[in-house]
Amino acid sequence: MEHPPLVALVGNPNAGKSALFNALTGARQKVGNYPGVTVERHSGRLALADGRPVELIDLPGAYSLDPSSPDERVTRDVVTGKSGLERLPDALIVVVDAANLDNHLRFTLQLIALGLPVVVALNMIDLAERDGLTLDAAVLERELGVPVIPTVAVRRRGLEDLREALARAVVPVTGVVPLRPSDGSVQDDIVTLQRRARRIATAATVAETSGRRWMHLLDAVALHPIGGPLLLATILFVMFQAVFTWAKIPADAIDAGFAGLQGLVAAHLPDGFLRSLLADGLIAGVGAVVVFLPQILILFLFILVLESSGYMVRAAFQMDRLMATVGLSGRAFIPLLSSFACAVPGIMATRTIEDEKDRLTTILIAPLMTCSARWPVYTLIIGAMIPDTQVLPFVRLQGLVMFGLLLIGIAGAYVAALVLRRTVTKGASSGFMMEMPKYQVPRLGDIALGLWQRALVFLKRAGTTIAATTMVLWLLLSFPKPPVGSGISPVDYSIAGRIGHGIEQVVKPIGFNRDIALALLPAMAAREVAVSAIGTVYAIDDSDGKGTDRITDQIRGRWSLPTALAFLMWFVFAPQCISTIAVTRRETNGWKWPLFMVGYLFAAAYVMAGITFWLATFAGL
């Protein structure tokens, strides 16, 4: 098959590479993974000025061809053509931040030296001009010996010129085998390159006044020794508040939609196996999970805005001191914050952490952040078992318990990191050295695209993993049927009931009953399945028709408070998520660390749930 020419976007972090990629390819892009490494591969189609199509890939940002993190390694391997992950690009678009030439030109010089056709995109030229910087692209072109196109990716400026320059750079194959570029191992010393870069930057700078007063003003607050932490705490508070309040209306709408669907099925199908499977199994199970889509999207909205505005690194700056006390760095804060939405993207975000031990520790504690899959479980149990009394002005007991569980997770992560860094991930404390990107107003389209991609991943999961688990559980719970008139509960008689009975023996000492034992197994697929699992258990158990008690009433009737508290504590720690285990295996290249993670988290969950149960029992709750 004839491949279109391959063009790679390369550049320093914060050069506006992804914005340029979005501007050039629009929404016609594919997000995949490079095999063997979990670095996301973004690719899309682009038409050159002469109409030829090319495939454009967006490579991870890097400072040099001397990689210090897994994603920088992918960049090096692709542009030097020795990756095996990708064919050698036919041309490179090197993206540089016009306001940061002395630094970005060094990497540009390294890339030009590789010998591939290069077009330089002098990006964010508008911000540079606003900063009082006047640049001469012609001088830059002469000094570098490659075409230089001024662009403003977010305003779609300079894209036509870029397409034209690229059309000239991507030469049609003439039958001559192109020379393989050098492998980048024989490089000029970094200092020499840096000095040359600075000389070129100075030559290309026509005028320079010190600008960016507004940015310094923002940093005066964000990086202030007292104001900064306060600002961060406020942002986090607003974020979690928004997740619970803004999501209510869309979540209720989704809930109503699924209830309507269930009603529709009930009305149009005859009573029996198929109706029960669809209504009680599939629709109820998937619906119980999809309800949380608004919350997840709101959380991701905050994270995407914090990231693209440039604030996230300031937050990392403020958190560094605290993280250093457990042997981590402020850099770990970013993946850990993402883990509040979902540990999977959180763990994938650790690939920007350079130090291997740091990265491993962050991966191992990421599942302790209260991910959105726990909220359905917490909401259900708290709603059923904790009275909604006012304990303080504006503070209700239910909210307080929810917040307490969140804090226990963070405290657990803190202790775990402390212990891990002194035992299995022992090593010199790594440093914290990060470039702070310029503040910028996030572009609506880029945020929307990011949210769309997250929503798609979530819905795909709900439609496959969660739907399948719920259906299998429903089947295992429904068969075999007890003999008519035997008086045996249909759940106890079913295959699942017998498996649950076995699990119950193990979890009895920590106060768990049969229903919980039954829910724990399918919840391995995804935590939120516990909710639909308990719902299914009671729906089937109740099929002899005493009434259609709501699931909360069922729990209230069958569970004691110590049992409920122990169950909540279990979910703070238990590593019940196949996706997290799978992504950990991929990220750590083997089964050793995911197995360790599962082991230590289950042990912690068992011990903590047991302590909770017995303390609550002795306290007479």
Next chain:
Amino acid sequence: MRRTVIDNQSHCAYTGLVLSKLNLETLPRHHAATVDAIDWTRLSPPEARRLRELGFDEGVPVEVLHRARLGGGPIACRIGRMTVALRRAVAAAIQVTIPLPAE
């Protein structure tokens, strides 16, 4: 300009300015300075490389912008046209010079 305690003062023979030898950790905020020397032996190889990649080099202008909370939080400094966050131990390995007007 606020008076600051400065160690290691010496007069420059040609300009008569007081040059003070400081490192980036002790450099007072908002004083334009230049990197004098970097003690690479105090840094791990990856730290040293990243520091070079971020543009730290002899003769480059630097300025301390912010310090995180008291008690050893990181430092934010301007180097070239970038803002970079560093830990104090790394900052201490970067010797800087600030020209001060003669008394």
